[in-house]
Amino acid sequence: MKKEPLMKRLSALICSLLWAGVAAAEVVEEPVTLPGGVGNGVLYMDDDLDRTTAGVIVVHEWWGLNDYARNRARLLADEGYVALAVNLYDEGKVATHPKDAKAFMQQALANPEKTTARFNAAKKILRDQQYVDDARLFAVGYCFGGGVVLEQARRGNDLAGVASFHGTLGTDQRAGAGDVQARVLVATGQADPMVPADQVTALVEEMTGAGVDFQLLSFPGVKHGFTNPRADQMGQRFELPLAYDRQADEISWEALMDFIERP
Numbered sequence: 001m002k003k004e005p006l007m008k009r010l011s012a013l014i015c016s017l018l019w020a021g022v023a024a025a026e027v028v029e030e031p032v033t034l035p036g037g038v039g040n041g042v043l044y045m046d047d048d049l050d051r052t053t054a055g056v057i058v059v060h061e062w063w064g065l066n067d068y069a070r071n072r073a074r075l076l077a078d079e080g081y082v083a084l085a086v087n088l089y090d091e092g093k094v095a096t097h098p099k100d101a102k103a104f105m106q107q108a109l110a111n112p113e114k115t116t117a118r119f120n121a122a123k124k125i126l127r128d129q130q131y132v133d134d135a136r137l138f139a140v141g142y143c144f145g146g147g148v149v150l151e152q153a154r155r156g157n158d159l160a161g162v163a164s165f166h167g168t169l170g171t172d173q174r175a176g177a178g179d180v181q182a183r184v185l186v187a188t189g190q191a192d193p194m195v196p197a198d199q200v201t202a203l204v205e206e207m208t209g210a211g212v213d214f215q216l217l218s219f220p221g222v223k224h225g226f227t228n229p230r231a232d233q234m235g236q237r238f239e240l241p242l243a244y245d246r247q248a249d250e251i252s253w254e255a256l257m258d259f260i261e262r263p
Contacts, residue, residue: 027077029070032084034121038114041086041122042070044077045131054136054160054260055126057119058085059145061228062101064094068228069142076140079257082132086122088115088148098238105144112151119152123159136160138260139182141167142227146186153182153212161185163256166192166224169199175210183213185259187252189222193241217255219248227252 030043042065056076060069065087073085088108095101108115119139126132139162141149146167153162154175161183169186184207188195200218207214225231226245235242 027074029074032125034086034118035124036117036121038121039087039118040092041065041084041125042073043082043084043125043129044070044073045082045129046077046080049080049082049131052131052133054081054138055129055132056081056083056260057122057126057137057139057149058083059088059119059139059141059148060085061143061145061225062095062105064089064101064104065092066094068230069145072140072142072227081260082126082129084122084126086118088118088145098240108144115148116152116155116157119148119157123157136260138162140256141165143167143225150184150186153180153184155179156181161259163187163259165227165252166195169195169203171206174202174206175212177209177211180207180210180212183215183259183262185215185217185255187217187227187248187255188219189224189226189245189248190218190220191222191241192224192226194224215255215259217252219245219251222248 026046027044028047032041032043034040058069058073065085070085073083076083089104093104095104123137126137127134137159139149139152139159142165146164149162150164150167154171154173156179159182163185165187166189188200204216222245223241223243225242226248229244231242231244
C-alpha cells in the first residue's frame, strides 16, 4: 500500500494526465454501462493488478460525474483498489452552475428507488470484476454522494463500509438497531453551513443508538468541499461557502485508507 502524502499522489496524477500517451499508464480506465441500461460510470484499476482487493464505488458531488469524481476513483485505483465512479444523474448530466447542480441533485433525491437501482447496478459491476473481493465492497461519496452512501447504509445495503466526505447527514428515516450492516466513516467540517452542527449531533446519536461501527472526523474551521482542490475557485465564483483544506484532505484520505484496510 502506497503511503506518500496525498498531494504528492495528486501531483503524480496530474503529471500522468498531462503526459498521457507519452508514458505507459499505471491505471487503466474503462467506460461502462450499468446493467439494465440504468446509467453509466467509469471503472479504474491498476493494469498490473494480480490479486484480490477491495472494490469501491465513488459517488460524485452535486456537480455530477466530473473530473474531480473520476480523479478520486483513479487515486483509489492507484492505491491498489478497483474503483467505479458512478453517474447517478439522468442522461449523464454534469453541472457547471449551482442552479443546475441543485436541480439535478433534487431530481435524484426525489427518485430514491432509481438512485438505489443505479447504485446497486454499479455494485454488481464491481462484484463481477475478477480481482474484487466480494466481501470487501465499499462506497465513498462526496457532498451529494456522501448523503447517498449514508442512505444506502441506512437501507441495509450489503457493503463492507461507506465513507462520507463533506456530505449531507440528515435523514427522514433514521436507522434503528440492526439496520446498518456496513461500517461508517464520516468526515465533515465544523465551519460547513451546509452540514450544521445539529446534523452532526443527530448522526452521532443515530449511529450510536443503532449500534453502528462508526467513526467521525470533524475538522475545526473547515468549510464545505474541503477535499476538492477547486473548491476555493468555485466558492469565489458563485459566493458559496466552499474551501479546499489540504490538511483535512490528507488526514481524511489516510483515514479512508485505514478504514478500507481494517479487517
